[in-house]
Each structure stands twice: as structure tokens, then as C-alpha cells.
Amino acid sequence: MQDSNITFSELVKKRQSDRKYKSMPVEKEKIMQCLESARLSPSACNSQPWHFVVVDDAALVPSMAKHVESVGMNSFAPQVPVWVAVVLEKMNFTASIGSVIKDKEYSLLDMGIAVNQFCLQAAELGLGTCIIGWFDEKAVKKLLGVGKNKRIPVLISLGYPDSPIRNKVRKSLEKMSSWNKY
Numbered sequence: 001m002q003d004s005n006i007t008f009s010e011l012v013k014k015r016q017s018d019r020k021y022k023s024m025p026v027e028k029e030k031i032m033q034c035l036e037s038a039r040l041s042p043s044a045c046n047s048q049p050w051h052f053v054v055v056d057d058a059a060l061v062p063s064m065a066k067h068v069e070s071v072g073m074n075s076f077a078p079q080v081p082v083w084v085a086v087v088l089e090k091m092n093f094t095a096s097i098g099s100v101i102k103d104k105e106y107s108l109l110d111m112g113i114a115v116n117q118f119c120l121q122a123a124e125l126g127l128g129t130c131i132i133g134w135f136d137e138k139a140v141k142k143l144l145g146v147g148k149n150k151r152i153p154v155l156i157s158l159g160y161p162d163s164p165i166r167n168k169v170r171k172s173l174e175k176m177s178s179w180n181k182y
Helices: 008-014 028-039 061-068 093-102 106-124 137-144
Strands: 050-055 082-088 128-132 151-159
Touching (some): 008 106, 028 050, 028 106, 061 137, 093 106, 106 128, 137 151
Antiparallel strands (some): 082 151, 128 151
């Protein structure tokens, strides 16, 4: 399923938010490759303010799905074979000071980069992902033993997609970018 000849432009077009998965397990080696790609992502002052919790235990996966599916949202959750909870960790001292001085949430920016690298690696390996922010964070933290003082801003669903690659509907380049002035 991995295509070593795929260009970066093709990979970006291939990566999408998948909400339909085949009922087949994901190989640990592929999950490890995704984690390695996230691990190597850049962060402010090399702070690496994240911890990825992989949930593939058959006893835990349905509980995760229960905490993700609610109020008509994420109805695909019960078919997800692997969940990844991304825990926000403290930045190192230098990044923390910079974040305060510049009034920017470097840790969230860094986490976003790491999550994107995880998802792009998954797409290259023939896996599908969906980055999810709508879930019962308190229940997921309890289920996974994450301390009350920590946050889980996003979850990633991971599995073999069971739907075709969709055409991306996006704003035009003219609407989303400009040159030399806003």
C-alpha cells in the first residue's frame, strides 16, 4: 500500500479526513512510522510539547469511540480501529518565555505540526486519518490515565480508509493569499 514514488504534492492531495474505515487491523510497524514522523517534527526551541497515546487495545477502542461519538457528531467513531490521543505537554523554559513575550501559543502550533506530519506519513503508508476536536476530553483523559492538569486538544482516528480520495474544495489562491500586502 505504500507508494515510494509518490511526490509531496500527490501526498498532500491524497491526505484527507477519512470517516469510513475497513475492519482490518493496522500494523504496529506502520503506526511506529507515523509516530517517528511526528517525533521528528520541528517545535519552538525544540520543546516537543506533545505525547502521543496510541489506543489499539480491542477492549479500549470501543470506549474511545463512545467518548468521541455524541450529539450527532462523529458517527463513524465505532468503526475506527486505532485512536491516537495527542496530549499537550509543557514547553521547555525558553519556549514558555517566548510564548508569553510574543503572546503566541507555541505549544499548540508545534502540536499541529507534529499531528500533520503523523497524518501525512499515514497517508503515504496507505492509511487514513481524521483529526478530531469534538470529543469528551474529560472521559478520554480518565480512560487513558492522563492527569487532570493536562489537555488533549485533538484525537486522530487511524485505519485503512474505505472510501475514495475526494476532490478538495478550498478557497482559491487569490482568496487565501496575497503578495507584499494584506
